[in-house]
Amino acid sequence: xxxxxxxxxxxxxxxxxxxxxxxxxxxxxxxxxxxxxxxxxxxxxxxxxxxxxxxxxxxxxxxxxxxxxxxxxxxxxxxxxxxxxxxxxxxxxxxxxxxxxxxxxxxxxxxxxxxxxxxxxxxxxxxxxxxxxxxxxxxxxxxxxxxxxxxxxxxxxxxxxxxxxxxxxxxxxxxxxxxxxxxxxxxxxxxxxxxxxxxxxxxxxxxxxxxxxxxxxxxxxxxxxxxxxxxxxxxxxxxxxxxxxxxxxxxxxxxxxxxxxxxxxxxxxxxxxxxxxxxxxxxxxxxxxxxxxxxxxxxxxxxxxxxxxxxxxxxxxxxxxxxxxxxxxxxxxxxxxxxxxxxxxxxxxxxxxxxxxxxxxxxxxxxxxxxxxxxxxxxxxxxxxxxxxxxxxxxxxxxxxxxxxxxxxxxxxxxxxxxxxxxxxxxxxxxxxxxxxxxxxxxxx
Amino acid sequence: xxxxxxxxxxxxxxxxxxxxxxxxxxxxxxxxxxxxxxxxxxxxxxxxxxxxxxxxxxxxxxxxxxxxxxxxxxxxxxxxxxxxxxxxxxxxxxxxxxxxxxxxxxxxxxxxxxxxxxxxxxxxxxxxxxxxxxxxxxxxxxxxxxxxxxxxxxxxxxxxxxxxxxxxxxxxxxxxxxxxxxxxxxxxxxxxxxxxxxxxxxxxxxxxxxxxxxxxxxxxxxxxxxxxxxxxxxxxxxxxxxxxxxxxxxxxxxxxx
Numbered sequence: 001x002x003x004x005x006x007x008x009x010x011x012x013x014x015x016x017x018x019x020x021x022x023x024x025x026x027x028x029x030x031x032x033x034x035x036x037x038x039x040x041x042x043x044x045x046x047x048x049x050x051x052x053x054x055x056x057x058x059x060x061x062x063x064x065x066x067x068x069x070x071x072x073x074x075x076x077x078x079x080x081x082x083x084x085x086x087x088x089x090x091x092x093x094x095x096x097x098x099x100x101x102x103x104x105x106x107x108x109x110x111x112x113x114x115x116x117x118x119x120x121x122x123x124x125x126x127x128x129x130x131x132x133x134x135x136x137x138x139x140x141x142x143x144x145x146x147x148x149x150x151x152x153x154x155x156x157x158x159x160x161x162x163x164x165x166x167x168x169x170x171x172x173x174x175x176x177x178x179x180x181x182x183x184x185x186x187x188x189x190x191x192x193x194x195x196x197x198x199x200x201x202x203x204x205x206x207x208x209x210x211x212x213x214x215x216x217x218x219x220x221x222x223x224x225x226x227x228x229x230x231x232x233x234x235x236x237x238x239x240x241x242x243x244x245x246x247x248x249x250x251x252x253x254x255x256x257x258x259x260x261x262x263x264x265x266x267x268x269x270x271x272x273x274x275x276x277x278x279x280x281x282x283x284x285x286x287x288x289x290x291x292x293x294x295x296x297x298x299x300x301x302x303x304x305x306x307x308x309x310x311x312x313x314x315x316x317x318x319x320x321x322x323x324x325x326x327x328x329x330x331x332x333x334x335x336x337x338x339x340x341x342x343x344x345x346x347x348x349x350x351x352x353x354x355x356x357x358x359x360x361x362x363x364x365x366x367x368x369x370x371x372x373x374x375x376x377x378x379x380x381x382x383x384x385x386x387x388x389x390x391x392x393x394x395x396x397x398x399x400x401x402x403x404x405x406x407x408x409x410x411x412x413x414x415x416x417x418x419x420x421x422x423x424x425x426x427x428x429x430x431x432x433x434x435x436x437x438x439x440x441x442x443x444x445x
Numbered sequence: 446x447x448x449x450x451x452x453x454x455x456x457x458x459x460x461x462x463x464x465x466x467x468x469x470x471x472x473x474x475x476x477x478x479x480x481x482x483x484x485x486x487x488x489x490x491x492x493x494x495x496x497x498x499x500x501x502x503x504x505x506x507x508x509x510x511x512x513x514x515x516x517x518x519x520x521x522x523x524x525x526x527x528x529x530x531x532x533x534x535x536x537x538x539x540x541x542x543x544x545x546x547x548x549x550x551x552x553x554x555x556x557x558x559x560x561x562x563x564x565x566x567x568x569x570x571x572x573x574x575x576x577x578x579x580x581x582x583x584x585x586x587x588x589x590x591x592x593x594x595x596x597x598x599x600x601x602x603x604x605x606x607x608x609x610x611x612x613x614x615x616x617x618x619x620x621x622x623x624x625x626x627x628x629x630x631x632x633x634x635x636x637x638x639x640x641x642x643x644x645x646x647x648x649x650x651x652x653x654x655x656x657x658x659x660x661x662x663x664x665x666x667x668x669x670x671x672x673x674x675x676x677x678x679x680x681x682x683x684x685x686x687x688x689x690x691x692x693x694x695x696x697x698x699x700x701x702x
Contacts (some may be wrong), residue, residue: 398540399502401547402554402608403528412553416544416591423544 011042012067019071022161028148030138031130038148038158045152057336057368058278058307064250069222071160072104072136072190082108083359085213086184092436093209094429097177098123103184105162105192112179119173125162126195136199137166145228145256146195151280154254157193157226158227164195164225167208169235174205178316178427180208188217188248196227200235200263207238207427213273218246218277227255231263233287240268240430241279244437249274253281259319261287268425271298271306272437276345285312285319285347296325297421299414299438300365302331310339310354317377318349324357328363328414341384347377354384359417361391361410411442451476451616451649452499452519456510459498469507470688471673476616481642481650485685486671487693491692492653493537496620496672499651500525500534514616530557533614535605537621542592547572547604550592551611565639577610580644581637599630606637617641623659635662657689670694 017039023235033365046054047066052277053436060066082090082101090099098112100123122129148158165181185192200206212223218324223245231237243251251274257267271277283292298306305445327335354391358367369386391413417437422431454474454480468491476482486492498505499512501524512519514530522530542550551574556565574588583603592640593601609617617638623631638663642648652663660668660682667683669676677696678684688696 011555164607173659364548392540395540395542397502397524398536401528401534401536402550403525403557404553405525405557406523408553408557409525413542414552416542419544437463 001228017042023071023160024129028131030132031141034142034148036143036154041148042152042155042159044340045155047152054309054338057074057334059437060303062278063305064222066191066222066261067188067222068318069191069220070135070187072185072187072192072255072436075154076278080440082142083215084185089211089213089433090180090182090390092429092433093178093180095177096180097175098179099182099248099263100125100165100180101182102163102165102194104186104190105194107163107165116173116175116420120170122168123179124165124166126160128165134166134168134396136168137197139195140199140225140228140229140230142193145230145258146226146254150254153224153252154226155217157195157224157254160191161193161195165197169200171201172203175207176205178207178209178429180349183212183223185214185223185245185249186211188221189219191222191224194223194225196238198228199230200232200237202230203234207240209242209427209430210239210243211215211242212251214245214249215367216246217379218249220250221248222250222252223254225251227253227266229255229257229267231257231259231265233261233263235260235263237263237350238268238425238427239319240427240431241270243271243273243277243432245274247275249276251277251279252391253279255279255281257281257283259283259285259287259290259292261316262289262333263287264291266293266295266425267331268295268297268421268430269308271296271300272434274442275303276305276307279309281308281310282415283312284311285314285316285321287316288318290316290319292321292388293424294321295421296321297325297326297418297434298335299325299418299441300327300329300335301331301441302333303331304333306334306340307336310337310442312339312341312352312354314341314343314347314350314352314409317347319347320351321353323354323367324421324424326358326418327367328359328361328368328418330361332362332364333366335367336370337368337386338370338372339384340374341382343377344380345376348379348401350377350380350382352380352382356386357417358388359391359414361414378409403426411439414442448477450477451515452476452651453513454495454510455512457495457498457507457512458509459505459507460603462504462506466547466586468674469498470674471510471676474651474669474676478615478649479662480667481652481665482667482669483652483654483656483665483685484669484671484676485654485688486657487697490671490673492671495619496534496618496651496653499618500524500532523661525557528612528614532607532618533612533616534618535602535609535622536618537602539593539605542596543594545592546589547592547600548588551562551588551608551645552596554608554612574611577607580640581607590618598625599627599633602626602630603637606634608627608654610620610637610641613641613645616649616651618653620653621655623656624656631659632662637658639664657685660685668695
């Protein structure tokens with residue numbers, strides 16, 4: 001390293017450390033310490049390279065100019081000034097039990113059904129909850145689920161997160177309507193670091209929809225999200241991510257679900273927008289009778305690049321997980337699915353399934369599917385399967401023979417193909433919204 | 446009444462696209478409005494190929510001759526254009542379209558018949574669909590099922606008949622709709638066709654079949670026997686009975702290529 005490079009490197013580190021301090025100003029001591037430690041891990045961890053199996057198809061060194069990005073979290077926005085696109089998306093949502101709005105990495109409004117608040121449900125800005133000394137936040141934030149030690153981006157997020165969501169549902173409280181997070185990112189060339197921490201106590205129930213939108217950007221704009229989901233014994237949790245960013249958006253998410261005894265922790269990742277989307281999802285089944293349905297839907301066109309890296313960790317015996325990821329790829333889009341089922345020693349009676357199906361709509365789109373199994377117990381039922389196929393000519397002829405134009409026939413087949421995923425998690429408003437978003441996208445294909 | 450044929454096939458030769466072998470070796474056929482024609486023939490005679498060429502299956506290609514539908518060159522039309530002009534083919538093997546409900550399929554099919562910018566009235570559509578299902582004694586929940594996905598053979602054929610009832614074609618081509626059906630399913634299909642014919646006596650039917658038995662339920666005006674890519678005999682319904690009694694062997698001997 002030349003002296004000039006060394007100096008530049010020193011300056012870069014200094015700027016980074018200062019950003020950590022500025023972000024953490026006003027934080028309690030435990031959190032500042034956690035941020036500092038995370039920053040140290042970030043500094044000590046090399047950027048993932050395509051030489052590693054998990055990042056083989058997503059070259060972050062080339063795609064993400066990490067050092068050029070500015071932290072997005074600026075001054076508080078005003079709810080009345082919410083952009084049209086976000087307001088439209090919010091208006092589409094049916095009755096919800098609560099809503100939190102986040103603009104450029106800062107929570108700008110929180111609403112929660114008063115009856116639920118009275119029963120002890122907490123829906124809050126994560127930053128405020130941390131500063132208010134909520135014990136669950138100190139205990140669970142970046143510790144068990146997505147700790148800084150998880151990797152370069154987990155560390156970066158733990159050091160620099162500006163805000164996010166804390167949702168707590170007490171024992172036995174069942175929320176039948178969804179709780180919504182509506183996110184908007186406005187500034188090109190920025191990096192937004194958000195965390196979501198959800199704790200569902202025993203026998204509680206909740207469903208949470210995390211939707212992110214943005215305009216098209218002239219420069220790479222990073223949104224990094226750490227999602228930590230805890231379902232205690234017998235709880236039922238559904239988490240849905242709707243990624244609908246504009247061009248230039250680089251969406252990077254670390255999601256971890258921890259399902260305890262007899263609880264259900266289902267996830268749905270929908271990727272429609274952005275230029276690059278990378279989701280690392282780790283589902284941990286920690287108690288007998290735990291269940292995780294893991295659903296994914298992606299539809300890429302132009303040069304969109306979606307990379308899903310999933311793992312189903314069966315730590316406890318007699319748990320169940322079922323993954324179904326389906327993607328349609330047009331233009332020169334790229335889809336990567338890499339999934340592993342890990343059955344740990346002693347996890348007898350495991351039921352674990354994994355399916356990835358891809359529909360290729362053009363000559364230049366590419367799907368890569370890498371399912372995997374790692375089994376260290378002998379009494380298990382596991383299966384994995386992957387398919388990459390094209391539109392079925394016979395199906396298109398069948399539809400056209402009823403009068404549908406070719407593009408109408410293709411649209412119907414794609415919607416049907418992807419719709420299977422939505423039909424497995426029929427949350428109010430989500431199916432319609434995603435279907436409409438896919439239809440809108442198909443119109444331009 | 447205009448008595449000119451709705452479908453005129455003249456010297457039609459056709460085969461599988463990209464293959465040199467003709468399956469149809471000069472077929473002549475004229476169907477007038479309201480007529481029911483049956484084409485019978487052994488396996489491999491080309492009768493199913495004829496149906497597919499009329500519907501515009503991309504795997505088949507006409508190499509000579511012509512096919513006109515209401516005076517228009519059918520062979521130049523895309524499958525969707527043929528459908529919009531009034532051709533309907535009931536498939537021998539209806540295709541499964543997972544995730545797409547029959548109702549959604551039919552709504553899109555009717556929408557495709559409208560001018561650009563014109564929207565199908567959803568209320569009118571629901572009413573039409575209900576009325577059509579009632580006409581065919583079908584349970585209303587049927588239309589909510591994904592197209593042919595997990596259907597029994599009989600259900601698939603019923604679905605074809607329902608689509609025909611919704612789209613109201615002027616020419617219905619039944620491509621071995623009766624094969625693999627038990628007698629009850631066969632009666633349902635026949636009842637559907639007859640009901641639609643009662644409703645619209647101008648609807649023409651081209652019934653392609655291996656067996657005589659469906660002709661007990663749908664009575665044809667004309668019966669054609671197809672052998673080795675050609676129609677070798679045409680006549681009234683009595684031909685079907687003769688065939689049933691003699692078998693195709695007699696014909697094969699008489700018309701060996």
